Amino acid sequence: MSSIKEKFSKRILEINGVKRYILVRDDGEILVHNLQEENPETISSILLFSGLNCNKIRSGFGFRNLKYLSVSKENNENLFIFPMEKYFLGVMQHSNANSMELLKDLSNFIEGIMMTKSNIR
């Protein structure tokens, strides 16, 4: 039987346009990833640092929840960061992916995960 992490990996990679992903807990522990060229420690630091800053920005502007942060790159391998309670999910898209479609699919995926969040703890 596959582990929860393997199931998570399988499911997220089934989403059209997902190239790389990393799931990090807010204490810095990397739960699961498929990064290759990129250093997971560096990417997890970006996720955590950005997530913490987004909280400051949110409260500064008086907004409610952060939905996602996206880093647009010239090669279109954009990075998306999603808050998931005490976790952050980072996703790098394939260069030929449609960002808007991917964002929609990832949002649906996360919504499903959050409904069964106890499974990944």
Place this chain on the structure above:
Amino acid sequence: MSKIFQDLKSIQGFIGGYVFRPTVGILAKEMPSVYKDNKLSEIGDVLIKTYKSGSLNFPNMIDVSICFQEAVIIIREAAGNTFIFILVDPASNLNLFNMTLSVLMEDVAELIPSTEPNIPVEAAIPEVAPSPVDSGKPVSGSELLSEGPMSGKLQEIQDALAMVMGPIARIIMVDALDEWLKGNAPSHENIPALADILYKEINDSGRVGDFKKRMSALISLTDN
């Protein structure tokens, strides 16, 4: 109203925006009046940190967008460490805003020379602070770290910082250097002031203690 915001305001879903240069302040803005300049500057500093956490690691980065329920914030860097932030409705055409921003980047860059001579003296000083050791005149923390006579010592400090803060050390270091340059000439004599800024940035008593030990060794080497 700046020409930049005239163009952006014509797009449906535009909420507001401002042009910000960390060492100077707000260069142009078109924001709802509820947001005062000091608050926008505070948020601007955090937006830039967030941007730099990406740009330092992804050299081919174009921009950063942060999507909240109420608004999407798009962050772009124009020439010379000057940034534009715009807030737009999440349901609006983000591609249109991104394309318009690309076209407007030259206009944003043009704000720099036309605005700086008119800024208050106390705000202008850090930007042009002369340095006795700085023949190359680096003006940003990033430049100071990568070139010039202080680069070696600053790299050592960054390495020490990395020992306690990990990969995020460069981001913290560049921010601290920018802050340091606001009130100090970049000289070895002023490194203790840089250390004080870094202690505040680390903001964790255990890590600060560890870093202080490493810094004291580096500072004593500087003294000798």
